[in-house]
Amino acid sequence: xxxxxxxxxxxxxxxxxxxxxxxxxxxxxxxxxxxxxxxxxxxxxxxxxxxxxxxxxxxxxxxxxxxxxxxxxxxxxxxxxxxxxxxxxxxxxxxxxxxxxxxxxxxxxxxxxxxxxxxxxxxxxxxxxxxxxxxxxxxxxxxxxx
Amino acid sequence: xxxxxxxxxxxxxxxxxxxxxxxxxxxxxxxxxxxxxxxxxxxxxxxxxxxxxxxxxxxxxxxxxxxxxxxxxxxxxxxxxxxxxxxxxxxxxxxxxxxxxxxxxxxxx
Numbered sequence: 001x002x003x004x005x006x007x008x009x010x011x012x013x014x015x016x017x018x019x020x021x022x023x024x025x026x027x028x029x030x031x032x033x034x035x036x037x038x039x040x041x042x043x044x045x046x047x048x049x050x051x052x053x054x055x056x057x058x059x060x061x062x063x064x065x066x067x068x069x070x071x072x073x074x075x076x077x078x079x080x081x082x083x084x085x086x087x088x089x090x091x092x093x094x095x096x097x098x099x100x101x102x103x104x105x106x107x108x109x110x111x112x113x114x115x116x117x118x119x120x121x122x123x124x125x126x127x128x129x130x131x132x133x134x135x136x137x138x139x140x141x142x143x144x145x146x
Numbered sequence: 147x148x149x150x151x152x153x154x155x156x157x158x159x160x161x162x163x164x165x166x167x168x169x170x171x172x173x174x175x176x177x178x179x180x181x182x183x184x185x186x187x188x189x190x191x192x193x194x195x196x197x198x199x200x201x202x203x204x205x206x207x208x209x210x211x212x213x214x215x216x217x218x219x220x221x222x223x224x225x226x227x228x229x230x231x232x233x234x235x236x237x238x239x240x241x242x243x244x245x246x247x248x249x250x251x252x253x254x255x
Contacts, residue, residue: 046252055179055247056225093212093219094226108247109228110204 028085036099040127041071044086045096049073056108057096063115068132069124101127151175154187154218161214162194169233170195172243176227180249189225193243195236204230 036042041064047053049061064071076083076095083095090097090104098105100123106114114120121131151159152175159173172193177186192211199207207230212219219226227246231239 047250053251055249056227058250059247092209093216094224104205106205106208110208113204 025081025085028081029089032082032085032089035072035074037102039072039099040101040129041069041124042099043071043073043096044076044082044099045073046075046077048075053077054095056094059108060096060098060111063111063120066115066133067120067124069129100124152185152187154223155190158190158192158215158218162192162211165214166194166196166198166210168194168196170236174243176225176246179246180225181252188222189246190223191227191229191243191246193229193231195231195233197233199230200232 043049043057043060043064045052045054045057045060047057049064052058052061061073074082074086076086086095086097087093090099092104092107094107096107098107098111105111105123111120114123121134124131125134151173155173155175159171162168162171162173170193172191174191174193175187176189176191178184180186180189182188194211198210202210208228211228211230212226215223215226225246229243
């Protein structure tokens with residue numbers, strides 16, 4: 001009985017692996033889910049914040065730096081499985097990808113527009129992060145009053 | 147322009163014009179700015195002005211464009227910068243399209 005189950009499982013597993021070859025492996029979804037749910041702000045990027053390997057990823061890093069946002073970053077270039085997995089997870093074809101409070105927010109273009117419109121400050125506020133730009137603005141207003 | 151637009155560029159332009167009934171479309175091949183072979187069609191910036199974006203938040207607009215270009219994105223295009231505006235927003239803007247960030251080597255270097 002056991003052999004039968006084992007054999008059919010193996011066949012199933014192989015089929016699963018073959019059909020998944022074009023995509024990421026099954027476990028990556030759970031791994032990504034854990035990462036985005038356990039951290040307020042997550043950036044999936046090419047390279048690392050100190051050394052981005054892509055202009056678009058770098059733009060996101062710079063925006064985060066301006067707002068002094070504490071975030072978790074993951075380098076997709078160091079993990080091919082993650083590189084494909086994150087695209088499947090968020091159903092978004094490009095890197096970088098920013099998650100706030102477990103939800104996919106956007107890539108470089110969207111982050112840039114949110115930064116310019118002030119929407120990013122609002123989104124960060126919702127998760128309890130005060131943007132450094134907001135602090136600076138308030139300090140400036142305070143000085144004007146005095 | 148030195149040469150005719152590539153196949154991918156033309157396909158993208160046609161899709162954006164017809165399916166989104168765009169009032170204005172710009173498809174800019176930015177591959178030359180990146181660490182890829184000459185003549186590559188891997189990095190694009192698209193400017194799309196369409197009524198269909200009305201009422202949609204940014205991310206939904208981008209997802210709409212992504213879905214439209216899903217085939218291209220699965221076959222070679224791996225960077226897509228999107229400017230998606232309604233005709234009203236486009237008219238009110240300065241209509242200037244900024245350059246995308248400079249390449250930082252990518253996987254190559």
